Amino acid sequence: MNMDFVKEHRHGWVQSSFALMLVLLLAGCGGNDPNKAIGESEAEAVAVPNAQLNAQSLAEAESQALQADASVPLESLPPGSIAPKVAYTSGAIARKAALVGTLAYRFYNASNGAHLYTISTTERDEWVGNSSFTLEGPAFSVAASSSPGLSPVHRFYNVRNGARFYTASETERANVAATLPHYRYEGVEYHASQVAGTGLVPLYRFYVPSKEFHFYTADEAEKAYIRANLSDVYSYEGIGYHVLSTQTTPEDPPEARVIKHPGVGLTLSDLQTLKANVDQGREPWKSGFNNLANRPNARITYAGRGGPFAKVSRAPDENLNAWRSDMAAISDQALMWYFTQNERYAKTAKWLLLRWATTHVEFSGRESMLDLGDYAAAFVGGAEILRSTYPGWTEADTATVKTYFKNVLIPAANPYGESMFGAANKGSLSLVALGLMAIYNDDAELLDKVVYQTRTLAHIGLRNSNDIGMLGDYLRDQGHAHGQLASLTMLAEALWSQGIDIYSDFDNRLLAAGEYWARVNEFVPTTALPFGTTDRYYTSDVTNRGWDGANRGSVALTQLYGAYVLRKGIQAPFIAQRRLGTSVGGTAFLFLKESDTSKATPPPPLPIPSATSITSGFSSADIGGPSQAGAATYAAGKWNVAGSGWGIWDALDSSHFAYKALTGNSTIIAKVESVENTHPSAMAGVMMRTSLESGAPRAWMAINSNGQALQNMTKLAVYGSSNYANKALTNGSSGPINWVKLERIGNIITGYISPDGTNWAATNVGRINAPVPDTIYVGLVTTSVTSKLNNSVFSNVQITGGDGGAPIVIPAAPAMLLASPGDGAVPLRWQASFGATSYTVHRSTFSGGPSETIASGVKGSSYTDTSVTNGTTYYYTVTATNATGTSGSSPVDSATPR
Incomplete structure (x- = not known):
C-alpha cells in the first residue's frame, strides 16, 4: 500500500499507483442523481435487466455457470431468469470478453483532481499532450465492441467540474440525459459485464462529496484500505460493474518485426497500380511518367557523372555533384525499368548502385546528413524497386548495399553522436535518411529508434510544432519550412508502409503542419505565433510566403492528401487548394491515388512526463x-x-x-x-x-x-x-x-x-x-x-510528482484560431490554453455579429463544424474553460465552405 495515498486523498485529489476508475454506474438505482449511492453491499450493487440479484441468487447461479448455452443471446433468456443470465455471463461471455479485451487507460486530471479513462488510442495520445493530464497506465480491459451479454457503458461529461461520468444502466442514461443538463452525453465508451464471471473482476465505486466526482478501483486491497481509513473523504457505494483485470487479459506472444519490401513509401501494390494507370494512358499519371522519362537521369543512355569516388563530402564539398546525380539516377532508372520492363534501365540502376557501394568508403563534412536526407527517398527507393522487382538482382547484391548503408551512409546521417541532430529541417533530414535505410537493411532496432526519436525529440520531430501546425522552421523561410514538412511526411509514409501510423500522433499533427504551410503559401492572411528551434527563436513572420520551389511542395502535399483525405476521411482544404494549381512535374504522381484502404497502427503511448x-x-x-x-x-x-x-x-x-x-x-x-x-x-x-x-x-x-x-x-x-x-x-x-x-x-x-x-x-x-x-x-x-x-x-x-494543490485559475483565451474552407465543413484548429479542460466553439454569419455556440466541452484543440452551407461565410471564435471559469474569446477567423 502506498502511504502517500492517504495524504493525497485527504486533500480531495487522487494520484495513486492503483487501478482507480472514474466510472460512475448506478445499476438499479431508482433516482436520477448520479451522486446517489447504489447500495452498501456488493450483492445489492449488481443488476441485470428485469432482475434484482442478491448474494443467494448469485451463489445459485454459479452452480449453473457451465450449463449456459453461449450461442443464445442474453436478451433471449426468460425475463427475470436470474441464474441463467449470471451463468451466461460468468461462462461464455467472460471468455469472449477476454478474447476481445481492450485496454482502458487511466489518466489523472490535475485541474480537478479526478481520474478519467479511455480505450481510444487517439484520445489517449491527445490527453498525453495535455499538460493537465497524467497518463498512469492501463488499469483493466473491456470489450471495445458489442457482444451478447455485455452492456454498453455510456459516457457523459460534467461541464461544471470537468469530470467524466460513465454508466452501464440504460435507465440511468436516459434519466441523466433528460434531467441533468450539466451532463453532456458523449456516447458509448466501451462494453462491460453487469454480473460476475470467470476472468472478471469487480469495479468498486466511491464518491467524493467535496469534489462531486466518483472514482472506481478494481484493486481489492485498495478498496479495503480506503473503506478502513478514508471513509471521511470517500463514500463507498458498492460494485459498479465487472471488467477484465489487466493481469487476466490473455496476451498474444510477441511477434518478430517483419519489414516489408518494397516499403519506403511505395508498396508493390502501389507500383502495380501506377504501372496500370500509365499503361492505360490515364491522366495525370501518363503525363507524370512522360515528365520522368524526359529527365536527364532517366534516359537510357545515362552513364554516370564521373563517379564513383572513395570520398564524398558536403561543407566542404568534394565529389558531391557526382554522388547526387547518380543517387537520383538510381531512382529514375529503377522506375523506368518498372514502368517499361526494359532491362537496360535495371542494369544501369544496379551498376550505379553497386559501384558506389563497393567504392565509396567515406561521407564527411559538416552537413553530410543534409544530402543524405535530401536523396534518401531516391537511392533507397530505387534500391527497393530493384530488390523487389528485378529478376537480375541477387541476395548478394542486397547484402552489398546493406553493408554500404550500414558502414558509410548511416554513420554520416548522424555524425555528431546519439540524438545530436541539427535543428528542425536538419534533424528531420537525418531522421528520414536513417529511417529509410533502416527499412532497406531490415534493421528493426534502428527503425524503432527512429520512430522513438521522431515522436520524442522536440527540436526536430513531430513535437517540434505547436497546436495550429507551425513547425520549427516555419518562421525561418518557406523553403526550409517545406524541407522539414517534406522530410517528416516522407518518413511517415515509409513508416505507414511498415504498418506504423505516426500520422495520427498529436491530433493529426502532420495534417495541421501541411494545412498551415499550404495556407500561408496560398497567401491566406495568417498571424503567426512566436516559435522556433535550437537555431533561433522567432517572434514574427517575415518569410517569403508564396514560395513555389519543389514544384510548390507537390510531393509532400500529395502524400498528406493521401494519408488524411483518402485513408482517414479527414478534410484538408488548403492542401487540396494548393494541389489544384500544381502541375504533375517531379515525382508527385508516384503518390497520387484515387483511393487507399491500407491500414497502419499507431505506436504505443509516448513516455512524455506530465506535471x-x-x-x-x-x-x-x-x-x-x-x-x-x-x-x-x-x-x-x-x-x-x-x-x-x-x-x-x-x-x-x-x-x-x-x-x-x-x-x-x-x-x-x-x-x-x-x-x-x-x-x-x-x-x-x-x-x-x-x-x-x-x-x-x-x-x-x-x-x-x-x-x-x-x-x-x-x-x-x-x-x-x-x-x-x-x-x-x-x-x-x-x-x-x-x-x-x-x-x-x-x-x-x-x-x-x-x-x-x-x-x-x-x-x-x-x-x-x-x-x-x-x-x-x-x-x-x-x-x-x-x-x-x-x-x-x-x-x-x-x-512531475507535484501535489496538485494550487488554486485553479481561469484559462487565458486561445492565442490563435484557424478556420479552413472545407466541402460542407469547416475544420478548426486553435492554440491550446494553459489549464483549460475543454473548449467552446462560437459561430456567426457576419463579422462582428452575435454568435451562437455550436460545440461545447470540446477536448483537444481541433473541431470540425459540419453544420454549414457551402458558399456561406462563417466567423468563428473559441473560448477555454476549466472548473473555475471561462476565458475570453480567441481571435476571429473566417471560412467559406465550398
Whole structure:
C-alpha cells in the first residue's frame, strides 16, 4: 500500500499507483442523481435487466455457470431468469470478453483532481499532450465492441467540474440525459459485464462529496484500505460493474518485426497500380511518367557523372555533384525499368548502385546528413524497386548495399553522436535518411529508434510544432519550412508502409503542419505565433510566403492528401487548394491515388512526463557559495524564491535552488512573474542537474532582470556546442516570453520557452553522458550576481510528482484560431490554453455579429463544424474553460465552405 495515498486523498485529489476508475454506474438505482449511492453491499450493487440479484441468487447461479448455452443471446433468456443470465455471463461471455479485451487507460486530471479513462488510442495520445493530464497506465480491459451479454457503458461529461461520468444502466442514461443538463452525453465508451464471471473482476465505486466526482478501483486491497481509513473523504457505494483485470487479459506472444519490401513509401501494390494507370494512358499519371522519362537521369543512355569516388563530402564539398546525380539516377532508372520492363534501365540502376557501394568508403563534412536526407527517398527507393522487382538482382547484391548503408551512409546521417541532430529541417533530414535505410537493411532496432526519436525529440520531430501546425522552421523561410514538412511526411509514409501510423500522433499533427504551410503559401492572411528551434527563436513572420520551389511542395502535399483525405476521411482544404494549381512535374504522381484502404497502427503511448502544480515539498540548497542563504516560500498560487550567488552562466554555478529529487522522466514548468533587478545578469528560472555539487552537469532556462529569455547547458553533450547551449533567445522587447520549461526523457534534457504555457518551442537540447543517473534534481533557481538577495516570483509552477494543490485559475483565451474552407465543413484548429479542460466553439454569419455556440466541452484543440452551407461565410471564435471559469474569446477567423 502506498502511504502517500492517504495524504493525497485527504486533500480531495487522487494520484495513486492503483487501478482507480472514474466510472460512475448506478445499476438499479431508482433516482436520477448520479451522486446517489447504489447500495452498501456488493450483492445489492449488481443488476441485470428485469432482475434484482442478491448474494443467494448469485451463489445459485454459479452452480449453473457451465450449463449456459453461449450461442443464445442474453436478451433471449426468460425475463427475470436470474441464474441463467449470471451463468451466461460468468461462462461464455467472460471468455469472449477476454478474447476481445481492450485496454482502458487511466489518466489523472490535475485541474480537478479526478481520474478519467479511455480505450481510444487517439484520445489517449491527445490527453498525453495535455499538460493537465497524467497518463498512469492501463488499469483493466473491456470489450471495445458489442457482444451478447455485455452492456454498453455510456459516457457523459460534467461541464461544471470537468469530470467524466460513465454508466452501464440504460435507465440511468436516459434519466441523466433528460434531467441533468450539466451532463453532456458523449456516447458509448466501451462494453462491460453487469454480473460476475470467470476472468472478471469487480469495479468498486466511491464518491467524493467535496469534489462531486466518483472514482472506481478494481484493486481489492485498495478498496479495503480506503473503506478502513478514508471513509471521511470517500463514500463507498458498492460494485459498479465487472471488467477484465489487466493481469487476466490473455496476451498474444510477441511477434518478430517483419519489414516489408518494397516499403519506403511505395508498396508493390502501389507500383502495380501506377504501372496500370500509365499503361492505360490515364491522366495525370501518363503525363507524370512522360515528365520522368524526359529527365536527364532517366534516359537510357545515362552513364554516370564521373563517379564513383572513395570520398564524398558536403561543407566542404568534394565529389558531391557526382554522388547526387547518380543517387537520383538510381531512382529514375529503377522506375523506368518498372514502368517499361526494359532491362537496360535495371542494369544501369544496379551498376550505379553497386559501384558506389563497393567504392565509396567515406561521407564527411559538416552537413553530410543534409544530402543524405535530401536523396534518401531516391537511392533507397530505387534500391527497393530493384530488390523487389528485378529478376537480375541477387541476395548478394542486397547484402552489398546493406553493408554500404550500414558502414558509410548511416554513420554520416548522424555524425555528431546519439540524438545530436541539427535543428528542425536538419534533424528531420537525418531522421528520414536513417529511417529509410533502416527499412532497406531490415534493421528493426534502428527503425524503432527512429520512430522513438521522431515522436520524442522536440527540436526536430513531430513535437517540434505547436497546436495550429507551425513547425520549427516555419518562421525561418518557406523553403526550409517545406524541407522539414517534406522530410517528416516522407518518413511517415515509409513508416505507414511498415504498418506504423505516426500520422495520427498529436491530433493529426502532420495534417495541421501541411494545412498551415499550404495556407500561408496560398497567401491566406495568417498571424503567426512566436516559435522556433535550437537555431533561433522567432517572434514574427517575415518569410517569403508564396514560395513555389519543389514544384510548390507537390510531393509532400500529395502524400498528406493521401494519408488524411483518402485513408482517414479527414478534410484538408488548403492542401487540396494548393494541389489544384500544381502541375504533375517531379515525382508527385508516384503518390497520387484515387483511393487507399491500407491500414497502419499507431505506436504505443509516448513516455512524455506530465506535471502537476506544487504548493509544498521543495527542498532548498545554496550552491556554489552564495553570500546569503536563500529560501523558497509559497502563497496564493505563487512561489517566491530568494537567492544570492555570483551567476550560473557556463562555468559559474552559484545560486539558490529549490528542488525535488526525481527519478526517471520528469519535467518542470514555470512562469517567471518578476526578477528583482539586483544586477543586469540577475535571473530566475528552472533548472535540472545531476547532483547538488557545484559544477555538476546541468541545464537551466531563465529570464533575466531585463526580460530576456536565456538558456544554458553545462557538461552536457549539445549539437553545436556552446554556441547553441548558452545564449540569449529574446531581447526582452518583443513581448513577454516568460514561461520556461525543462524536460528529461531518458538521457535527453530539453529546454523550452513560451509566451503562454502551451506554445512551447524547444530551443536547447542536451544529452547526459554516461553514467546516466536514475535520479536528478529538478526545481526553481535564482541568482543575484551580487551579495544581495534576488527575490523572484514564479506562478503556474508545475512539476512531475507535484501535489496538485494550487488554486485553479481561469484559462487565458486561445492565442490563435484557424478556420479552413472545407466541402460542407469547416475544420478548426486553435492554440491550446494553459489549464483549460475543454473548449467552446462560437459561430456567426457576419463579422462582428452575435454568435451562437455550436460545440461545447470540446477536448483537444481541433473541431470540425459540419453544420454549414457551402458558399456561406462563417466567423468563428473559441473560448477555454476549466472548473473555475471561462476565458475570453480567441481571435476571429473566417471560412467559406465550398
